[in-house]
Amino acid sequence: MWYWKKLSQEERKTRIQEALLENINFIEDISLGYPASKLDGQVFYDAPFLKEAPTLQTFVANPNHIGCHTLGASENVFSGTHELEREVLNVLAVDVFKAKPHSFDGYISPGGTEANIQALWMYRNYFRYKKEAELHEIAILASEDTHYSIPKGANLLHLDWIKVPVATDTRAIDKNALEKLVIEAKQNGKKYFIVVSNLGTTMFGSVDHPEDYISVLEKHHLDYKLHIDGAYGGFVYPFSNESSTINFSNPNISSITIDAHKMLQAPYGTGVFICRKGLIENVLTKEAAYVEGMDLTLCGSRSGANAIAVWMILFTYGPNGWFEKVSVLQMRTQFLCKELDRLGIVYFREPHMNIVTLDATYIPKSLAAKYHLVPENHHGDNLWYKIVLMHHVEVEHLTTFIADLKAALLCLKTN
């Protein structure tokens, strides 16, 4: 660990208050030029307790983190909290995802959707500018279990998405089908591939093997860039599977999305985008002249309080504390799986993830509704329901659910 450590409450408070002092203070400093201020004091008044709650204090101070703070200059009036955003990125890129220090760019984005679209946008432009690719020569390659932010991005960016089928039971990429699709795409004039490999799919928690894509694309001598969508699994998998190589130690992996507002329980608006140096310049908007430094992001203004919230969580737990938290969730997941095995219920679980996806034929609709299980499909045929073993999902709740399920299954059998 280069950057990540556990800090005491007092240390965290001091660090954030120092950062806020380095930022502009809209009350005390004269600042005439920004369409920005602290939050409206009629509503968000400076209560004395805020001094003890540094994240809320930052929220009220309202720093703007517009732009990217790992490259070039940034708005100097918020330099204090920008530094803390960089600390978060250092922890995630270097300590968690094994990048070399100072070898990456990134930012805290509004969410995983933006981070994924940022990646697609960056690679599309990379192929356009650096390889003189035509739009129709570029395709996105991702599995059928991929999050819908990828088809959303494909639509925005006018790119084709080649949807790779997965096996029904293992949710693993069908490598033969992948190769067939790639050959077909090549015949249809596709030369450049943007691969999105999942580090935890939303419905199953399944983890794609980046090597499946790499081996097929290299076999056919095709140009590609590889993005990891770790929005779901980014704060779990690297801790539950410490020998994981789905990180920047693999030279073929160029970027990663991670969501802090899922497993890390950060407030919404805390996606994370990280990429290797030399890529993010492809999305520079030259027209962003009023912003100090370069705007290399999809969104414009964004709250600095979100960066501070993630910083607070990371430095409250420290690496060992977070490992312990993930381990507890793993134990609860194992408990649930054991009970399901006992009942002979068919389910999918990636062994390093805290998600269990149940075959819907075993689950009465009323039970799914009672326990707020999320269906794969809210509209047509629903084949699966998932249970996500979050912090608030305790063994006690699981045993209640299992007892209910047992009773329901008995009813089915006797009828």
Ligand SMILES: *Cc1c(COP(=O)(O)O)cnc(C)c1O
């Ligand atoms: C949730 C999720 C996203 C999108 O994240 P938002 O933060 O909701 O925009 C992207 N990919 C995966 C795998 C996800 O689970």
